[in-house]
Amino acid sequence: MKTVLKYYKPYVPYIIFIVLFLFGQAMCELALPAYMSDIIDEGIVKGDMPYIWRTGAIMIVISVGTLAFAMAGDFLAARTAAKSSRDIRHALFNKVTNFSAAELEEFSTASLITRSTNDVQTVQQTTVMLLRMAIFAPCMGIGSVVRALQTSVSLSWTVGIALGAIVIIMAGSFFLVLPKFKVLQQKLDRMNLIMKERLSGMLVIRAFTTEKHEQKRFDIANWDLTKLNLFVNKAMSFMMPLLMFVMNGVGILIVWAGAHLIEADKLMVGDMLAYLQYAMHVIMSFLFVTMIFIMIPRAAVSAQRIGAVLDVEPTITDPAEPAAFGEAENAKGTQCEEKACGMPRGLVEFKNVSFAYPDAEEKTLEDISFIAEPGKTTAIIGGTGSGKSSLIKLIPRFYDASEGQVLVDGVDIRDITQHDLRQQIGYIPQKGVLFSGTIASNLQYGDSDATETDMMEALETAQATAFIAEKANGLDEEIAQGGTNVSGGQKQRLSIARALVKKPKIYIFDDSFSALDFKTDKALRAALKEKVGDSTLIIVAQRINTIMDAEQILVLEDGKLAGKGTHDELMETCEVYKEIALSQLSEEELERGRK
Template identity: 50%
Template sequence: MVKKRIIKYAVPYLPMIFLAIVLLFAQANLDLSLPDYLSDIVDTGIQQQGIESTVPLGIRETEMHKLELFMTPEEETLIKGNYSLITNTSQNYEEYLEEYPILVNESIYVLSNASKSDIEGLEPAMAELMTVVFSLNQIYNATQHNVTIDTGMDLGFDLTMFPTESSFYQFLEFVVDPANRTVMREGIVENFSALGETMLNQIAIVAVIAEYEAIGVDIDNIELMFILKSGGIMLLFTLLSVIATVTVGFLAAKTSAGMAQKIRADVFEQVENFSSAEFDSFSTASLITRSTNDVTQIQMMVFIIVRMVFYAPIMGIGGVIRALDKASSMWWIVGIAVLLLILLILTVFIVAFPKFKIVQKLIDRLNLVSRENLSGMMVIRAFNMQKNEEERFENANRDLTKVSLFINRIMVIMMPMMMLIMNVLTLAIIWYGSHEVADGTMQVGDMIAFLQYAMQIVMAFLMVTMMFIILPRASVSVERIKEVLNTEPSIKDIQNPKQFASPFEGKIEFRDVSFRYPNAEKDILHNISFTAHPGQMTAFIGATGSGKSTIVNLIPRFYEASKGSILIDGINIQEVTQHDLREKLGYVPQKNTLFSGTIESNLLYANENATQEELKNAIITAQAAEFVFAKDQGMSLAISQGGTNVSGGQKQRLSIARALLEQPPIYIFDDSFSALDFKTDAALRRALKQTTGNSTLLIVTQRVSTVMNAEQIIVLDEGRIIGKGTHEQLLETCETYKEIAVSQLALEGLS
């Protein structure tokens, strides 16, 4: 037998799942981009006043000359090649004047249409040059105000020998000569580089801001535009993330609901194909739980998988990568937090998983007790057993509650523990990061971004936690559903079935049939042989438990005969399809079942195309007209679930009417007259004789009066035929039948 796998139900939804994964990947990247932009707003937008590059867009000619003092020949060629000198005689002078008001008094160098790669190539050199000149300018300003400063640099000259009333350019000419300018530059750069590349760039940005202020650039506008641009991108990314979230939620819901619908339908179809043997191995309460609660658990699992299983790893891994890119020195903080989270999740999973298996079985038990209490309420009240049943229900309820509380307590511990880890992680990042910021090796925005990435990593693990709550219980439900789907029905159609001959007669023949219930130690029927002819009534009578109902249940193949064969019109019933076989039968079971609806809908269950006239005739034949047509509703009278709003006799007569409406060639009445009074029983048998004159009639009964006129009466005792014949013949040849007849008909006579 090919085992059915739950995963196959996802195949029709693979395109939707793939689309969801793509959207989740996009959403994760959008969410991971937000801390970067926040970092840029803090570092570049606020601290650097919107200045992104150490390469100024414009610089005064005099400032360029100062930079030239420290340029190498290669740098001078590179820089001069990307800048153009704008004077008051230049063709595009008016165009630049509005942007750079300093042009009225001084010529400036303007960055040409350099590409992004050209600017990136200029940044290292310009960062060093701007830092060197800016640092020397700070030293110069200190000397002009007679301020003693500790430069921390070995400049190679005595500042006290420099005249205090000289220009900065004269200062540079004094301290810089072609022989030592490279050494001086390297010394200053090395001094700042020791604090980190971040500090070097920060000094260079400050120098660029000072130059922009000098040439009249609107720094406030640059700062505002940068913040608005970065904030706008963040809002756009947030909107796109929301759209992706909603779309993925829709796809996940559609996928999970669609899979659940198909699984539920297949489980129901599989159960419909079960024989009575399979129903004996699966309780009704368990099958109800598997078709409802277990399928719901699988639906939730699929939704969580599509929505979070793919998203959480992307967020977690992406968060780690980006966090380390922002501040690799703090990797150990995230590493410890992740390790603690993994240990916490594994511990909870190991403790809670075994309990999930118990929960579903306890739900089965609770459903069983509830179903028995509701269906048997009248019996419970009749014997004043309410307290006992309340205690029985309370025990089942208490057991389920106890296990559920245990699981919930374990799961509840996870949230505060994870929040504790997250808060400690936050404190550690702020404490360690603040020292990094103070030392100049990290910017405030980078620390904030690192903190946000750490939170995203923790949130990813929170999502994993939710999966560990749902997946263990769902995995148990998956196994329970697979048990049903992979249970091979013991009664199934053969590969190449035969067809009944036309015209169909309805002759039934049992040939040496024995039967044993599954897992039973001995047979309940022994070597049963008889023939039931069309147009005749064959009745089965005997003590309770003698096998009467078992015999007639073998004909529709509710059970399969253990030995021997059953033939209809000379064809073994195992060689035709169950559909074709049951299409020839009109069956009234021992336990009559009516469905919620109306009388008409219950009768049409046998023949949906029946006319009103046929419905009326069936009701009259079944002796049900007196209570059906006595009320104004007639056949529109509502029937409650299980037919609880009609009496036992009325239910039996409606069940008989339903079987008559099918007009089959074979009728099986399994103790279907027990709830009828003798007068109604006699009237019904007379009507049946007229209606089913050419059909094969099989009747199981305890009443001798019901079978007195039968062409063949089969007497059973402990699964064996001990008598066979007519009423008169059995009175003479079968002592058991005679005892039954005497006990029932003593007051009326034996014939």
């Protein structure tokens, strides 16, 4: 709640003006009934035409004033609410962008979307209401009571009865509806979740012909939400007519009681009419105040949900005093060429690294140590689920190691800013991700200043030129949302090209060659060696062929390092590796590989 309130601070000047305008509006509106009473009692009853004109003119001026104040107030209130909502959405988006993988898993994507749309909307609506009514209604209410008492004390019991009835009605719906609001947002979350999952998995659902089943699941969630919505709306729809009934009833009561007083000469007709208007104002103000009390808790639920996201402290943060690459080397007095001094080289070192996913009981990686040197290829092989992807995700700090250290150029990566670190890394994820736009715009994620030549060069290395040449628009060919209009292998090659455009010191390929045929795989590796051979290459692969020539191969088994060395060394020493190799290659091929 507090977190969200912070976003209204810049708009305090607006809010002050709103208060002034609304105060003006209240004062104007309160003045009107008195003049009306005068027109009737002094003008109409006594037949004084000039008096009617004079007072009428004053009333028109006051009415115009009311209108002006109301419009100015409304305008500023809407503006304040819309602008602060924009700031909140902006903050939410920024926050989520900085989330590490662990925090993203904590809130579901669907919930994050509901929070930054529906919840912000609810807060915005309430803000308009609050700015408009929270000041205006009490002003009007108190002012009307004072004026009504000035007009006639003996009628005050009528307003008393009305207020009593309103309190009872409002309190009833308050207790009935309020607890439902929180549930309502949760159900909305659930609906969005199912909707999102179903939409992205539509093809799979069709292939397994489970549409009926899925429809049922969706219907249940949908009906759940609808039931609750209906309940809330039903409660609300009872409330409004009831309140109207009370208002009309009081109107009749006032006329009835007033008529008696007029008959007894204790009240004038104009005064009774003025009193009627003040009474209505009192009731309306009271209504608004109670409505605000109903709206606030609902908005509070939303504000809390927004605050929960904004308050998360990302587990992966930049150090207070970030180090720079090269410092450690220079401090150690290591020789470095004049030109390269202070420049990152891209040496990656794991020192006794263990890692467990947040909330996981078992360690995914255990006691991993190795050095990946620039100019050399380090390959990682192992069965599915052995922790290959998890291992390389530690290098760009998608997660932090639970124990041990990951170093780049001798600097613990937790001592460098995430930006500096990731600037050195070209990461190609296991599942290629492309964004809607063009091929060029996707490649420019690697480097926004990349020229066409840069991009073509990267595409050539990634063996993607032939496929680009087929496209009518070349680099400007459209990429659909999520890259659905390119094949798996094309997506992989574009992802590789994107990393190449960046020209980093460290390349990380997570099984990026899996969707390529053998020939392309080979050509791509040769091109990589030639073009970026002096960078550090870390390659995860399932195929022995892909990694056989690597200077260093790490064999992972159940998160532990089962072997480390070249292909030949591992064939001698590592059973696990030998098994994988034999299952994939014939003795003959192995022999050939050795030569």
